[in-house]
Amino acid sequence: MGVAGLLKALSDVQQQVHISEYRGLRVGVDAYCLLHRGKLGYADALLRASPSCRSLESLGAAAGGAAQEALLRPILDLVTALRAVGAEPTLVFDGGPLPAKDATERSRRQARDAAMWRAAVSANSAPSAKLLGGAVDITPDMAAKCVQRIRSTGVSCIVAPCEADAQLAFLALNARVDVCISEDVDLLAFGCQRVLYGLDLRSGCGQELRRAELRRSKGLAPYRLDPETLADLCVLGGCDYLPSLPRLGLRTAAQLLHRGKGSVSRALQLARREGITVPSEYGRRFAEARLVFSCQAVFNDETRELQPLRPLPVSADAHCRKLLGLNLSHSAAGTQWEAFK
Known part of the structure; x- marks a missing residue:
């Protein structure tokens, strides 16, 4: 995910921050990062549920109560922690596939398939939760159930046209959120000014990077x-x-x-x-x-229109618009935005 080595290279301008420092701030959260954290607990719950739930075919399907709770636990814990310190969370979810990312998504599907195969043949015994977690894909049904659960607590949830990264950047650039929480250093390249990485929910601490501090890095x-x-x-x-x-x-x-x-x-x-x-x-x-990074499709909920994150260059043709996700109609983008309500 993201750019290999960049977070390490920026270690000299990272600052440890406790989320209590976000009191009174609006916090944008990359929800899929937390869903991926929950995959191990999800797989472990499947293994513990009953022998009938241990088949690899059950992965990616709507989970039972214990597995569902395990999948959502990191998000629920973060929402609780942010609210406890007086911060206002907004969860942003990935939407449809981004054509520019097709090759990466194919590679990730292959990796999940390989993990599923390894789990199936591991020592001729029940697969481990770690192996099964690598085979789990976060399906739209899983995300929809998460959105419904979180919205029932009164927390705002947004479904991006394509990637949550660009939608978070749109919120940040338009002063709708003050800081973002993610595991993806790409957010800095998209334009987010403050990003918290590596949040430990037990301690409440993570490493914050500020875009304005990048010039000081000697990494x-x-x-x-x-x-x-x-x-x-x-x-x-x-x-x-x-x-x-x-x-x-x-x-x-x-x-x-x-x-x-x-x-x-x-x-x-x-x-x-x-x-x-x-x-x-x-x-x-x-x-x-x-x-x-500069012009991916985002949804402007005020104008109810799909738009590029920043204005497109004059040279951008239909092929570029498709790669950026801008071929989705305004009505379809709005429908997707509301889809999980």
């Missing part, structure tokens, strides 16, 4: 991070929308951008000189992935 020195060009580094180093080139991870990408004085085209020229194979179509694919 990728001599390259100096810039909030406005962070997405360039994310794409060049490999992200969910474009895999990294062989031998071109985050640190190499930072070095190339430093030597190229921030120019992506110069960085790619340098990469070729150093023997890194850069396919002829890579420049086009880079530009498309870069657009995902």
